[in-house]
Amino acid sequence: MNESRRARLQEELARCMRCGFCQAACPVYRERGTEFSVARGKLILIEAVLDGRIGLTRDVRDALEACLLCKSCRAACPSGVRTDVILAAARELAAERYGHGLLKTAAFAALKRPALLAAAAGAGAHLWGLAFAPEDGGDLWRLRLPPGNLYPRLPRRSLLSRLGAGELGATAAAGGRAMKVSPDTVRGTVILFPGCLVNFMLPQVGLAAIKVLLSMGSEVIVPSGQACCGTPLYVNGDRAGAGRLAETNLSWLASAGAAASGGGPPVVFVCPSCAESWRGYPEMVREEWTALARQVADRVTDISIFLTRRGPEEFLAGLAAAAGRPGRGDAGPRVTVTYHDPCHLAQAQGVRVEPRALLRSLPGVALKEMAEPGGCCGSGGTFGLFHPDLSRRIGGRKAGDITATEAVTVATGCPACLLQLRQELSAAGRSAVGVRHTVELLAEVVDAGRK
Amino acid sequence: MGGADAVTALRRLAPSGEVFAGELALSYAEDATPGMGGRAPLAIVRPGFREEVSAVLSFCNREGIGVIPRGAGTNLSGGVVATEDQVVLAMNGLARLVEIDEANLTATVEPGLVTAALHKAVEARGLFYPPDPGSMAVSTLGGNVAEGAGGLRGLKYGVTRDYILGLQVALADGQVVRLGGKTVKNVSGYDLLRLLVGSEGTLGVVTEIIVRLVPAPEARQAMLAVFATVDAAAAAVARVIAEKVVPATLELLDDVTIRAVEEYSHCGLPAAAAAVLLAEVDGMPEAVAREGERVKAAFRAEGARKVRVANDAGERDQIWTARRTAVSALARVRPTIMLEDATVPRSRVPEMVRAVGGIARRHRLAIGTFGHAGDGNLHPTILTDRRDLEEMKRAEAAVGEIFGVALELGGTLSGEHGIGLAKRPYMRAQFGEAGIEVHRRVKGALDPRGILNPGKVIPPRSLVSQR
Structure with a gap:
């Protein structure tokens, strides 16, 4: 880390007034209760490392690792300290010193090469059980995973390969650099960035998003060469690697955008962590990319925001028309659905109202709030892999909140939360509770209308 | 070792x-x-x-x-x-909520329980624990007891001290004593319970707390009034009290704070105003309606330019956002804030506010003043940067002068934050040598080896008062 970035980091650290209010927001502090688990304590340690009062020891490194990067502390901070930026930078220092470890190094190598990642995911679909039955030491030993069921088996085909095969009527565009799906009457264009989890693990979420967008008259363009958004690298201290991925994505986006009927279409996300990452691209990329990164960052939008941009009523009317039946007013039996606020959507982007408005608009759905809808699910990307017990405790609390509502389905707006919730509900013996992305429930209505 | x-x-x-x-x-x-x-x-x-x-x-x-x-x-x-x-x-x-005793209107808690968690638990049963320090979302009840924490509702309901009925305390040598209990009346022995409250961890470690609860008020009415001068606002506070109305909360924001809050939270404060008063009356619905009218009349009689009454929970929330975000808003102006709590008899509030203004000008500092005007507990807040050592020196000098003025006006160094290390140098000015000696003897009796929070509250003999 160079001097000017160090100075900027110190400037950011100085804004923490040590009020301790982050304690109320932090899911890790709630379980652990120690100062070094919460942002204030971590910032004290980071500041001391920077001015040489303490070394960046393994204890300190481990304290920095024990964070979900959920950004709840940043949202709760009276002084507006960008705790997530500070932590990512501190992890960069830790990585300079200790490296990333075997597992992360291997994972990052794959994430940095989209083609390799796709191949690995393809192979992984066949070899899944094998990779997660470790018996040797080192990083793999640390995982201590439950046998084979942390994530569902990988689907055989990714979203991008299914679209490439013409599913939903997708066609190649922009000289093969994008795929395009068009509605009967085009009323606008969006670029959809599915992200890795949706592409490789939950392609049905991507397909659902496309169906809903089509039903609203949006032409959907998907860059065919998306790279990882950079989040896993950035939060683990590989800022340069994340920056290169950002540049790759920006270049694909630029050519995919050329396929759009109008200029500068919105970039729609079904993964709030990806969206957050894209918003941070201006600070990640090299200088020649910053202008484009800034311009794109302004167009980043969560799908729930995009769908309700003209008000939920209009969306409802459109959806009802697409479904060929009345919406909110219909009197059939109602199923109870509850909604989990993903940290990177609710805390980081402040999006809480729109997904609920969408769910309430669904015919036959009664939305019932759980005790703490904003409580973290414990996923935190790779957090669960390295802190299984802590992740389990946080997630167990969430599973309890969900089951207490007696909802048949829990909806959420984040693929990582979705996978974690499935795992936690299953561990709690409640695998009968459906876990769906909000857009999947919307797409069901669209499908019902088509039949 | x-x-x-x-x-x-x-x-x-x-x-x-x-x-x-x-x-x-x-x-x-x-x-x-x-x-x-x-x-x-x-x-x-x-x-x-x-x-x-x-x-x-x-x-x-x-x-x-x-x-x-x-x-x-x-x-x-x-x-x-x-x-x-x-x-x-x-x-x-140690954070268990041991019990809520509805028959005796008490709650028994372990010291690590978060204040807001107690609020939530008792409010679910129609009961009320009034002390509401600004940090209640994270502060612990043990900490509240040790510091004698206050809050916004002090004017009508009093402070932590007024709600502690019993304590279990581990003494310096590890022996455990029980002080007080669940009874409302209790005059056995010395009032050691009250000695422990606000002792800042220097006399014993609280391991269990019995707090007094009250029935939750059925109705509330919040209002906001804008004044052209701080003096007018202060006169309005005096008139409300003279009208024999005791609002639950009566808060003042000065011009520096108003501008910071408005810039930060856009809650509709007039940026040009010199002072704003925020008030809330609570109790039985009929009483609230009558008291609300009297407060409004008192505000108008002292020249309030505008009085806004909250008509529903949303509007009430908006009014209190202005106060709740005061610290946050000021904290964003500069990296470091020094939040003081020198307290004066409420009739001297206007003098205190004027004196703080003068001190800010003399030391070339930005000071925002807000706080509990109704009970004289203001928070002059110095906006600075802990890395700027020269400015920090000026800030410390200003703090010393603020304490001096507060004492001259018949007030106290601290209304609710405690002495700790920061205000030790000024203790002599408030208590004199004899008063300090009493503190020393009490400390020596309960903690002869001086192991409990050493060096806090009582200035060492070598530390000469700066005033």
Whole structure:
């Protein structure tokens, strides 16, 4: 880390007034209760490392690792300290010193090469059980995973390969650099960035998003060469690697955008962590990319925001028309659905109202709030892999909140939360509770209308 | 005893808790007081059972190791700042809500329970625990007791001290005593209960607390009034009191605070106003309606340019957002804020506000003043940067002068934040040598080896008052 970035980091650290209010927001502090688990304590340690009062020891490194990067502390901070930026930078220092470890190094190598990642995911679909039955030491030993069921088996085909095969009527565009799906009457264009989890693990979420967008008259363009958004690298201290991925994505986006009927279409996300990452691209990329990164960052939008941009009523009317039946007013039996606020959507982007408005608009759905809808699910990307017990405790609390509502389905707006919730509900013996992305429930209505 | 030996011994004494030292202990070196602390304590002990508190105290007493009891560490006067040879006793692992006794209107809690969690639990049963310090979302009840915490509702309901009925306390040598109980009346022996409340961890470590509850008010009415001068606002406060109305809350924001709040939260404060008063009356619906009218009339009679009454929960929320975000808003203006709480009799509030303005000009500092005008407990808040040592010097000089003025006006150094380390140098000015000596004798009687939060509250003999 160079001097000017160090100075900027110190400037950011100085804004923490040590009020301790982050304690109320932090899911890790709630379980652990120690100062070094919460942002204030971590910032004290980071500041001391920077001015040489303490070394960046393994204890300190481990304290920095024990964070979900959920950004709840940043949202709760009276002084507006960008705790997530500070932590990512501190992890960069830790990585300079200790490296990333075997597992992360291997994972990052794959994430940095989209083609390799796709191949690995393809192979992984066949070899899944094998990779997660470790018996040797080192990083793999640390995982201590439950046998084979942390994530569902990988689907055989990714979203991008299914679209490439013409599913939903997708066609190649922009000289093969994008795929395009068009509605009967085009009323606008969006670029959809599915992200890795949706592409490789939950392609049905991507397909659902496309169906809903089509039903609203949006032409959907998907860059065919998306790279990882950079989040896993950035939060683990590989800022340069994340920056290169950002540049790759920006270049694909630029050519995919050329396929759009109008200029500068919105970039729609079904993964709030990806969206957050894209918003941070201006600070990640090299200088020649910053202008484009800034311009794109302004167009980043969560799908729930995009769908309700003209008000939920209009969306409802459109959806009802697409479904060929009345919406909110219909009197059939109602199923109870509850909604989990993903940290990177609710805390980081402040999006809480729109997904609920969408769910309430669904015919036959009664939305019932759980005790703490904003409580973290414990996923935190790779957090669960390295802190299984802590992740389990946080997630167990969430599973309890969900089951207490007696909802048949829990909806959420984040693929990582979705996978974690499935795992936690299953561990709690409640695998009968459906876990769906909000857009999947919307797409069901669209499908019902088509039949 | 070295750190490693101490850690080994402490692990044996607190087997269910957590004990650690080294770099991670540095995260306990500071509290919310700017510019204090920075060295890792000898060890951190986070007991899992209250018996372990006694064991640790008994050991440290024998070995002569200082012990700093700590709750959430939101102290604003350096109350839990530790040195390298001291052990921090992190009490937030003892956080059970033992019982809510609806027949006796009490709740029994462990010291690590978060204040807001108690609020939530008792309010679910139609009861009310009025003390509401600004940090209540994270502060612990043990910390509230130790600091004698106040809050916004002090004017009508009083402060933490007024709600503590019983305490279980571990003494310096580890012995446990029970003080008070569930009875409303209790005059047996000395009032040691009240001695412990606000003792800042220097006389004993609280291990269980019995608090008094009251029925939750059925109705509330909030309002906001804009004044052309601070004097007019202060006169309005005096008139409300003269009208024999005691609002639950009566808060003042000065011009610096108003501008910061409006810039930060856009809640509709007139940026040009010199002062704003926020008031809330609560109780039975009929009484609330009548009292609300009287408060409004009092505001108008003193020249309020505008009085806005909240018609529903949303509007009430908007009014209180202005007050709740005051600290946040000021904190964003500069990196460091020094939040003081010198308190004066409420009739002297206008003089205090004017004096603070003069001090700010003389020392070329930005000071925003807001706070509990109704009970004279204002928060002059110096906006500075802890890295600018020259400005920090001027800020400290200003703090000294603020204390001086408060004492001249018949007030006190601290209304609710405590003395800790930060205000020790001014204790002589308030108590004189004889008053300090009384403090020393009490401390010596309860903690003869001086292991409990050493050096806090009482100035050492060598420390000469700056005034």
